[in-house]
Amino acid sequence: xxxxxxxxxxxxxxxxxxxxxxxxxxxxxxxxxxxxxxxxxxxxxxxxxxxxxxxxxxxxxxxxxxxxxxxxxxxxxxxxxxxxxxxxxxxxxxxxxxxxxxxxxxxxxxxxxxxxx
Amino acid sequence: xxxxxxxxxxxxxxxxxxxxxxxxxxxxxxxxxxxxxxxxxxxxxxxxxxxxxxxxxxxxxxxxxxxxxxxxxxxxxxxxxxxxxxxxxxxxxxxxxxxxxxxxxxxxxxxx
Numbered sequence: 001x002x003x004x005x006x007x008x009x010x011x012x013x014x015x016x017x018x019x020x021x022x023x024x025x026x027x028x029x030x031x032x033x034x035x036x037x038x039x040x041x042x043x044x045x046x047x048x049x050x051x052x053x054x055x056x057x058x059x060x061x062x063x064x065x066x067x068x069x070x071x072x073x074x075x076x077x078x079x080x081x082x083x084x085x086x087x088x089x090x091x092x093x094x095x096x097x098x099x100x101x102x103x104x105x106x107x108x109x110x111x112x113x114x115x116x117x
Numbered sequence: 118x119x120x121x122x123x124x125x126x127x128x129x130x131x132x133x134x135x136x137x138x139x140x141x142x143x144x145x146x147x148x149x150x151x152x153x154x155x156x157x158x159x160x161x162x163x164x165x166x167x168x169x170x171x172x173x174x175x176x177x178x179x180x181x182x183x184x185x186x187x188x189x190x191x192x193x194x195x196x197x198x199x200x201x202x203x204x205x206x207x208x209x210x211x212x213x214x215x216x217x218x219x220x221x222x223x224x225x226x227x228x229x
Binding site: 043045048058059091104105110 | 148149151153159160161162163166168205207209214215216217218219220221222
């Protein structure tokens with residue numbers, strides 16, 4: 001079946017502009033996650049959705065970052081007033097919901113490479 | 118202390134050899150452990166998951182978990198040049214939190 005999809009694959013924006021990044025999870029996956037990976041750095045958790053709710057927003061680095069999920073499916077990550085330090089690859093992952101250990105297995109999309117000039 | 122620690126490498130092994138990748142974690146209550154492979158310029162790909170002490174084998178890959186020592190490892194048998202990538206260890210703590218904590222990864226180079 002189709003995997004996680006993300007758009008755009010690349011985004012170049014000027015400092016101070018707002019950007020929206022989109023994620024479409026695997027069909028049937030109720031959990032959705034956003035991470036980012038800066039050049040040469042590890043993956044940094046941003047936010048987790050279960051259905052349309054976001055019970056864990058602890059990784060959002062500032063109030064310029066927000067995310068929403070509608071219909072229990074597509075999610076949008078918005079970065080307002082972008083800064084150069086926001087440049088990174090933004091990765092979306094999805095997993096089955098529920099309490100079984102296997103529900104924690106996360107599958108990643110191809111990512112959006114954001115460059116702030 | 119980092120929550121999930123890996124040697125950054127590079128770990129260089131000859132083709133056909135066994136590659137051994139190691140990871141330690143700090144949260145003793147952690148319950149779920151994962152290995153991801155990440156090729157340069159690509160996103161992480163889940164290759165193994167392990168939840169109980171012992172070994173789990175899948176093809177050329179074996180994951181090993183020792184919760185008492187807070188240690189998880191990945192063995193790759195008959196290493197191939199196509200295995201050359203960065204391997205990320207990820208841990209999910211038993212706190213109800215679903216986010217994964219990733220190590221910084223070990224770069225593996227398989228020499229033909």
